[in-house]
Amino acid sequence: MTVVASTGCSANLLAQVNSLSTPTNRHLRIIPSDLTFSGKGECLTARGSSLPGLIHEHCNQTDEKQLLSPAEIPSDIWALHVKADERSHDFHKAYSSYCGTSGALAKLDFGQIFVGDANHITTKCKFAPLVNFGSFVYTEIVRDKTSSNWPNWYKMLADNPVECESGEALTAFKLDSGRQKYKFECSKIGGLGSCFDYYSAQVEVPHFHEAKAYWEKPMRMLQANCGENSVLGGFHFEFSEGGRWQRIRYQCCKAGGAPVTMDPRGQVPDLVSPFDGVFCPTQLDASGRFKYQSADRVLAFDRDVGKWCLGSSCSKITNQASAIEVPGADFDVVNVSDFDGEFLGAGVPNEAGAKPLSVEDALKLKPPRRPQQPWMPELEEFKAEQPKYANECLNYENLWKEVSETFTNEEDEEMMTISKLEAEPATKETPIPDYHPCEVAKNAGGIFGPYGGGDGSTAPENMMYSDWNDCMQGDIERDLASATAGYHGALSGFVMDMVEEGLGVVCGAIPDVMIAPFGAGVALNPGEICSQVAELVGAIKKFAGPASEFHFAKKEYDIQKEGYAACNPLQIGFARAFCDIHCVRDAVIRGDRSIIRNLELATKKTNSNLQKMVKWSVDAARTETGWLADKLDYMHAINFAFLSDIRDKLTPETELQEVMRTTDRMFDEMQGYAEAASFDELSRITAKDALEKFVHGAEAFERLNVTEAANATSLLLNDLDALHQTMRRASRGRSRSEILSRQMEQQVTRLQQMARKQLNTLGVYRLESNASAAHRRHLATMVEAASLDRIWWQLRVKLDAYLDIAEAEVKSFQKSLEELASYNECKSVFSSLMSTYTKSMRLMSRSHRQLRSTWREASGLLGELASVVVDTDAFGSFIRDQGAEVGCSKNGRMEETMKQVRSALFGMAFLHHRFRAAQLPTPRTDTVAMAAKRLDDAYGAATAEHCKSIAN
Numbered sequence: 001m002t003v004v005a006s007t008g009c010s011a012n013l014l015a016q017v018n019s020l021s022t023p024t025n026r027h028l029r030i031i032p033s034d035l036t037f038s039g040k041g042e043c044l045t046a047r048g049s050s051l052p053g054l055i056h057e058h059c060n061q062t063d064e065k066q067l068l069s070p071a072e073i074p075s076d077i078w079a080l081h082v083k084a085d086e087r088s089h090d091f092h093k094a095y096s097s098y099c100g101t102s103g104a105l106a107k108l109d110f111g112q113i114f115v116g117d118a119n120h121i122t123t124k125c126k127f128a129p130l131v132n133f134g135s136f137v138y139t140e141i142v143r144d145k146t147s148s149n150w151p152n153w154y155k156m157l158a159d160n161p162v163e164c165e166s167g168e169a170l171t172a173f174k175l176d177s178g179r180q181k182y183k184f185e186c187s188k189i190g191g192l193g194s195c196f197d198y199y200s201a202q203v204e205v206p207h208f209h210e211a212k213a214y215w216e217k218p219m220r221m222l223q224a225n226c227g228e229n230s231v232l233g234g235f236h237f238e239f240s241e242g243g244r245w246q247r248i249r250y251q252c253c254k255a256g257g258a259p260v261t262m263d264p265r266g267q268v269p270d271l272v273s274p275f276d277g278v279f280c281p282t283q284l285d286a287s288g289r290f291k292y293q294s295a296d297r298v299l300a301f302d303r304d305v306g307k308w309c310l311g312s313s314c315s316k317i318t319n320q321a322s323a324i325e326v327p328g329a330d331f332d333v334v335n336v337s338d339f340d341g342e343f344l345g346a347g348v349p350n351e352a353g354a355k356p357l358s359v360e361d362a363l364k365l366k367p368p369r370r371p372q373q374p375w376m377p378e379l380e381e382f383k384a385e386q387p388k389y390a391n392e393c394l395n396y397e398n399l400w401k402e403v404s405e406t407f408t409n410e411e412d413e414e415m416m417t418i419s420k421l422e423a424e425p426a427t428k429e430t431p432i433p434d435y436h437p438c439e440v441a442k443n444a445g446g447i448f449g450p451y452g453g454g455d456g457s458t459a460p461e462n463m464m465y466s467d468w469n470d471c472m473q474g475d476i477e478r479d480l481a482s483a484t485a486g487y488h489g490a491l492s493g494f495v496m497d498m499v500e501e502g503l504g505v506v507c508g509a510i511p512d513v514m515i516a517p518f519g520a521g522v523a524l525n526p527g528e529i530c531s532q533v534a535e536l537v538g539a540i541k542k543f544a545g546p547a548s549e550f551h552f553a554k555k556e557y558d559i560q561k562e563g564y565a566a567c568n569p570l571q572i573g574f575a576r577a578f579c580d581i582h583c584v585r586d587a588v589i590r591g592d593r594s595i596i597r598n599l600e601l602a603t604k605k606t607n608s609n610l611q612k613m614v615k616w617s618v619d620a621a622r623t624e625t626g627w628l629a630d631k632l633d634y635m636h637a638i639n640f641a642f643l644s645d646i647r648d649k650l651t652p653e654t655e656l657q658e659v660m661r662t663t664d665r666m667f668d669e670m671q672g673y674a675e676a677a678s679f680d681e682l683s684r685i686t687a688k689d690a691l692e693k694f695v696h697g698a699e700a701f702e703r704l705n706v707t708e709a710a711n712a713t714s715l716l717l718n719d720l721d722a723l724h725q726t727m728r729r730a731s732r733g734r735s736r737s738e739i740l741s742r743q744m745e746q747q748v749t750r751l752q753q754m755a756r757k758q759l760n761t762l763g764v765y766r767l768e769s770n771a772s773a774a775h776r777r778h779l780a781t782m783v784e785a786a787s788l789d790r791i792w793w794q795l796r797v798k799l800d801a802y803l804d805i806a807e808a809e810v811k812s813f814q815k816s817l818e819e820l821a822s823y824n825e826c827k828s829v830f831s832s833l834m835s836t837y838t839k840s841m842r843l844m845s846r847s848h849r850q851l852r853s854t855w856r857e858a859s860g861l862l863g864e865l866a867s868v869v870v871d872t873d874a875f876g877s878f879i880r881d882q883g884a885e886v887g888c889s890k891n892g893r894m895e896e897t898m899k900q901v902r903s904a905l906f907g908m909a910f911l912h913h914r915f916r917a918a919q920l921p922t923p924r925t926d927t928v929a930m931a932a933k934r935l936d937d938a939y940g941a942a943t944a945e946h947c948k949s950i951a952n
Helices: 070-084 110-115 153-159 212-220 359-364 437-443 465-508 526-565 569-649 652-677 681-703 706-711 713-730 736-780 786-824 830-871 874-882 893-917 926-946
Strands: 002-004 011-016 026-032 042-046 054-058 091-093 096-098 103-109 124-127 130-132 136-142 168-176 181-189 195-199 223-225 230-240 245-254 280-284 290-293 298-302 307-310 402-408 414-420 513-515 522-524
Touching (some): 054 070, 096 103, 103 168, 103 230, 110 212, 153 230, 168 230, 359 569, 437 569, 465 526, 786 893, 830 874, 830 926, 874 926
Antiparallel strands (some): 002 011, 042 054, 091 096, 096 168, 103 124, 103 223, 136 181, 168 181, 280 290, 290 298, 402 414
């Protein structure tokens, strides 16, 4: 089998069988398109059990990784796509999610989208082969994210389902902050599979109120999760005010494989092994071994050499009685599987001779009673275990006795708790070694001496940080006391030396004095007296100096002795720091182990609760399913009894008439069911399969005559009844009013999208008109051609007048659609709807009349503009007035005038587009085409005549 690759890779895949192949595995070789190859070549190889996708390597017949199933190639190609897709362009933030290239939403977090929770985003995008991006569609879900109140949030979500068309998936959902409305984007996905409806968990809502405290927590619990191999096709919010619950019904579409097909292309004759064939046993040889014969070859045991041989190719010497798996041969012998057999459907056997119940007996049957559901199991609660710490790390007086915490509870209330820290019991009585940093810090101490500012007391055991600070301050005080003593000793010596030296100087300067009262005189010598005083001072210094030095030395000794006995701040500080480091390490280790124990305990309790819930759910489902089966049997017995009674009472002619009446009535009902089933993909598929099955079975009745048809009416009625029941289930019980309402909602939504597109188109032309008018006002200051200005302004006035009317028409149409939606939701009366509709129709008629009139007048003005330009040679005049260099430039009058001509033609194209949008007959364009050609020819002639030299 060969598989043709894409045109970009001219190669085929050749599926080969080797000795390791199984019925489903093949050796896939990559060969050129001409089916020729040489050497080992390249073969597809699996990456491994844990790695998805494929690679290509040199072919190796013994490599089991190169044995692949051709049916799994599409899945492997898909895995390669997924692996190459890094999902680096996805954008998820509060109120917004957007999938980048080749991706679609697979999980949507309502807490992120509607609450604005950006801290716990679970929204995810999944790789999908995106064909083209869709357009954003606005919903009527209004949300002001700056306000904590959200009025009518549940009604808006329920009234605005998000639904993508068939073959599309949701690629973006975001809040437009400017318009305060949510919008979504559906994009076309290639190879999208079947879509199925799912329901989220039913979440309890305390009260349907606009305050955030009521809807925030329930909204965070809602998620639309399509799993790994599906993408989101839409969702619909559902709620019950009476039951106080909410949920979402969402659609998941399969997207787990690339759109790849494997088409067989036949065999390559040159690669067929000469040993291939089916060999059948024909006879026994002399040794009792079978001989095997194919069309032209024989496989037999050669007794002379002791080998199994096929032609000239033989195995190793062996004594095997069978040729199966003989060693050393160039060929492999395997058994041929026999697939012959009789395959019968294993259904419920018919009860031979069973007689249907009569109507009277069937009505006596009692309907099965609904059994009581099993009691819901009592679930185990989990309470986290708080960690306990080493006892030495809590011995900080009251510093680490308790911890205060402030947090926000589930009701968004701020709470404060005080928790007491507990010591690990095993560490309370266990002594710690002397070298332990906390033990060193505990025993480190000393005294608080008076020189250090203390009272002489001994430092306490296990000093706290304040004691350590006092210890450090004592060191500082002792250093100051020591410096003070040294200063005073030096000062006393200095004073005594200065006094002694000063007396010597004074005594040398005093003169002798003669005292002679009454003529008798006595001679005095003051200098000698002063010298004696100086000697006395020197004697005092010799005695007092050593005494003073001894006093200050004694004081210094006392200070140093106290410092030796006092606490050492460095020793205590380092010991305390290392103790704190030890306690931090202890807290981390014990905290981690406590977390692990809590996780283990939480996992065990969660698993236990899950087992209880699964068992309860299975028991409840089994009970409910059994009751439903009994009820279906009960309903089937009654229906079969009535149908059998009708068949027995009807003659062939009356039976056919009754069948016609019955089928007409059932077909009328099924028409409504079919309309209701068209609103979602699953219902459409179910209804389509049932209809195809019924039509296929009914084709056989077309070949029957009246008598045969009468005998087959019971079968027809049974088939029709089955179709009727299937269609009714597919419609999901929707009433005709609901069907009409859904149809009207969809139609109004499509019309509103069309109106928005038309209004956007008018906005584009309005911007072009304003820009063109401003440019012409600028040009009018430079150009003296008043006739051109007059014609151009008349044309612009006509176009602007129609723009005003067209905008009014579209806005009125939007207003009527909004009124129609309000009427459909019973929010407005019919008279208001008719008033808006009548006004919209009047504006539409007025707009159509104005459009025809504007086209006729604008066509004439454009022709007149072309005549003025051509007849007066306006372009040549502009260039001659400004000179070739300026006149031929982009800022020249000729180019400026051509810009206005193009703007006028743009306006005419806009008018022509409005004819198509209004579904009016297309107007004649020969006048406009002729004018455009004349203007283009005039521009070309002027450029060729005057601007050629500038270009050269």
